[in-house]
Amino acid sequence: MKSYDHEKIDKELEKKWQESGIYKTKEFPESKKVYILDMFPYPSGEGLHVGHPKGYIATDIYSRFKRMNGFDVLHPMGWDAFGLPAEQFALKNKVHPRAAVEKNIANFKSQLANIGLDYDWSREINTTDPEFYKWTQWIFTKMYEKGLAYESNEPINWCPTCKTGLANEDVENGECERCHTPVEKKPIRQWVLKITDYADRLIKDLDELNWPEGIKLAQKNWIGKSEGAEFTFNLTGISGQHHGEHNVKIFTTRSDTIFGVTYVAISPLLANSWLNMGWKANADVKSFIDELLEERKITEKDYSIIPEKKGIFTNIYAQNPANGEKVPVWIANYVLGGVGTGAIMAVPAHDERDFEFAKKYNLPIKEVIRPYVIDTVNSPRDDKKTVTRTNVHAIVYDPKNKKYLILRNQKHGWDTVVIGGIEEGEDLIEAAKREIKEETGYIDIEFKRKLGDPVQAGYFAAHKDENRISISTGLYFELIGDTQVPIAEDEGNEILWIDEKDFVPGKMINSELPFWLERLKFKQDFAYTGTGIVVNSNQYDGMESGDAKEKIVNDLGGVKVKKYKLEDWVFARQRYWGEPFPVVRDEEDKVYMVDDSELPVILPEVESYEPTGNGESPLADIKEWVEVKGFITEEGKFKSSPEGKIFKRETNTMPQWAGSSWYYLRFADPHNTNTLIDKSIEKAWLPVDVYVGGDHATRHLIYARFWHKFLYDIGVVSTIEPFSRLEFLGFILAEDGRKMSKRWGNVINPDDVVKEYGADTLRVYEMFMAPFDQTASWSTTSIKGSDKFLDRVFALKGKIAGESEVQSMLHKTIKKVGEDIESFKFNTAVSQMMILVNEMEKASFTKEDYISLLKILAPFAPHITEYIWGEMGESASVHKSNWPKYDEKFLMEEIVTITLQIGGKMRGTYEIPRDSDEKTALEGAQKHEIYQKYVGDKIPEKVIYVQNRLINIVI
C-alpha cells in the first residue's frame, strides 16, 4: 500500500497548474532563453502507448530544470495532422479526416495531460489549420519566385496502393515505406522542389551542429556528394544513321586512373537511346539490350537482387582522350542509366566491378596506380638524399611448423622479411631465391605465387643513412626441406622462424607488410581501389593520385562536375488531405502563383475524398473549387474577382512533410496574422536549442534544414540552421521485445500505468530504465522500483532531524543530477537520487536537506514533490523555486580511501587524510597487513601514487 494517494494528488495539482498558468511562456524572453522542442506528433487514432511520451518527459524535465535555473523557456506542442496516415485512418473509419484529426487530438491531449507535461497550450499549433498552412503556402510561392519550385513530367516513384507519387525519401528498398508495395515509375505532372541547390550547404553546415555523429553521417550519405569530372570519348565504328554526336560522355571520380581504361561500358538504357537515334546494331546486340532492360525492370522492383554482371561488345570503339588509344565499347548491366552519364570508363585494375567484368570477358587489366606507404616509424628525413630501389620481398613460410622466416638485424633490432635487389638478367623469382640462399642458407624452397603488383614505400634507411623509395614485389614461398648451406655473407642477421601472430605490422619493420598479408590471406587476384603513385601514365608517372586527378582533368579536356545521390524533392501528392497549392493556370496552361492577399487557399470540403488513382487528385472533381475567376496582377500574381477570366486551380496537394518543415518557427509567434514570424521574436527565441525525437534521420531533418536555409536566404530567419542540438531517443519496445502494436496485443497504455502507479512513477521509470538514446523493453516488474523510490522519498518527510549527516552526498547529488539532465543522462541522475535517498534513510538530515532533494527531484516527479512542498508549508510552487547550489567544500571528504595495488592487482584499501603526499601514502600502505604479506621487507621496484585514489607497489 502506497503512503500517498497518487490519483488524487495528480488530478488536484494538474488542475492547479492549469489554472495558475505557471507554464505560460512570455512573448519575449527577459533573461537567458532556451527553446526546447519535441518532434511534434501525428495524432493517430490508436492513441499513445508508453513509448510515445518518453521524449516528451525528457523535454519536460529539461525545461523544468532550465526554468529553475533562471531561463525563460519555450516548450510548446502541436500536431502534424496532414497526410496519408490521417486520410487512410479516416477512409477506414468512414469519417471526414478533419473530424478524425480533431477527435484524435483531443484524445492525445488528455493522455499527455495525465503525465503532467508543462506545455504552454496557448501556443498549440496544427498543420491543418488554415491560419497555419497559409504560411506553408506562402513559403511555396516564395520558392517558386526564387526558381526553387518547378513542374516536371519526369517519371517518378508511384505507389499503386496509396495511389500517389512519392519522393525518393519515401521509398525503402524499392517499396513504398507506408504500405510496402513495390513502387513503379510513372510519368506524371509533378511539383518538384530544388533541394539539390542546397546540397552543398546541407553537407557543410552539419559540421557546426551538436547532433549525434551517426545522424550527421546518415545525412551526408543520403546527400551522397561525389566530386569528379566528365570526359568525352570519341566513337568510331558506330554504324547507321546515328544522328547524335559521335562521342560518349563518361563521369568518373578517378581521373587519375584514366590511362588504365581498357574498355568503355554503357548502360542498357543509353544503348537503347542510341538505337532510337539510328544506331544500326546487329541483332544479337539488340536482343541483348532488350534482355538487360527487362532485367532492370525486375531489379528496380527488388533492390536486394544484384544480378551477375554481364555485357556484350557493340563493335564500336571509343578513343581515350588521355592517350588516343581505342578501346572497345561494351553494354553492361552493372552500369546504371540513372547514375552519372550512364556510361563509364572502365579501369579493371582499380575498380572491383570493372575487374569482375574484365575477368569474365577476358578484357585487359592495366595497372596505373601503385600503392604507396610512407613509413611512420622511420619516416624519410628532409636533410637526407633519396635513392630509389627496385627489389623483391621474399615471404617464406614453413607449412609444417606454421612459421615465417625472418631476419633479425642485431645492430638495429629490426625484424624483416628477406629483401633483395634484382641483378642483371635475373627474373624476380631467381632474385628472391638467390637472396634467400645468401642470407639464410635455405635452398629447398618452392615458389608459390606473386603477391600482386609492386608496392612503393618511402622510409629512412638508417643503416645506409639515406632515404629510400623502394618499389617492391612480394613473392610467396614455402619451405619443403630443412637443408641449409653456409651463408654467403654474414651481415649480422639472426635467422629466425616466427609464429604467425608475430608476423604482423608493428613487430616487423617492413611497411609493405599489410599489403602482403592482405594479399596472402584474402585476395589472390584483386583490384587495388586505393590511392597511390601514378604509373604507366606517360607524363603523369610518379605523381600522387590526388595531384594527378587535378592535373589530368585540366590537361585532357575534362569538365569538373559535382554529383549528388540526393534528387530534387517530389513535392506533390495526388491525394485529398494535404495543403492545396497556391497555384492557378490559365487556359493556355500557364502557371501563376496566387497573390499573398488570397492566402490561404482553403482545402474544400468534399463528399468523396478517395484517391482516383489516375494521377489526378480527388480535388480535380470539384468544379466549383477548381474553376476560379480572376485576373493577373502587375506582379504576375493571380487575384480572384467575379469579373475576371476563368482559371483552374492546381489540384495536387502538398506532402506530409510540408508543415513539419517549418512549424518550429510558428511556435515562437503562433497567432501572428501579418507575417510568418515577427522578426524580433524570431531573433529572440530561435534557433531551437534542443530538439528531441526519434526516426526521421534523413527525411524531416533534411527537409526542415532545407526550408530553414531558404528562409534564411529570403531574410525570414537569422540563423542558418534550425536545430542547434539534437537528442535522438531510443524507442520503448514491449515486454516481449517487439514493437508495441495492436497486432501483437502488447501495447501498454500510459493511462493505465498512470492510474496504477501515478504519473510520477511513469516518468521516473521511463527515465531510469535505460540510457535515453537507447532502445529498451518495458518491464512491468521493474517499474515497481521507481514506484518504491518515490514512496520512500515521501516517507522521509517524517524523519527530518536537527542535524545533517548527508551534506557530502547531497551536494554530490545536486551536482551530478544537474550535469546529467544537461547531457540527457537521465538514468544516472535518477540512480544518484536513489543513492542519496538510501543514505538519508540511514543517516539524519535536516529540513533544508530534504527541501533540496524535493527541488532536484521536482523535474522528474512534479506532482509528489509539489504535494510535499505544500504539506511542508512552503509557499508558491516547487517548480518556481531555484535549483539548489552545490558547495565544492562538501564534495571533498577529509579522509579518502586509497586503493592498495600490488603489481597492478587490487589487494586492499586503507584510509589517509585527503591530499596526502606520496610519502604519507606509502607509510599508510606499509602499515597494511596486505603490504606486509606481499611485499614485506622487499624494496619496491617502483611506486605509483595517484593522489586521493590509489597506490600501486611494483615488485
Add this chain to the structure above:
RNA sequence: GCCGGAGUGGCGGAAUGGUAGACGCGCACGACUCAAAAUCGUGUAUCGAAAGGUGUGAGAGUUCAAGUCUCUCCUCCGGCACCA
C-alpha cells in the same frame, strides 16, 4: 559489400586509463503476519571448504594499471547499397 552503433551478472544497466558489476529488477533467506500481499532487513559475478584464483564477445598489443586506448576477428542492431 560499404558506413555507423553496440557486445559487461539471471535481467535493465553503472564505471575522468585507477577497487568492474553503482542504482534498480529478479531471486534466496530472515522479520512482521493465522496466512498471503505489501513493507523492512541480510545476501546475491564465478570457481574454491578456505587461502586464493578467474572474470566486461574472442585473440593479440601498449601501460605500473585496460570494460575504457591500438590492431585483428566474431556476433547483433541501424543506415546505404553495382553512385563509377
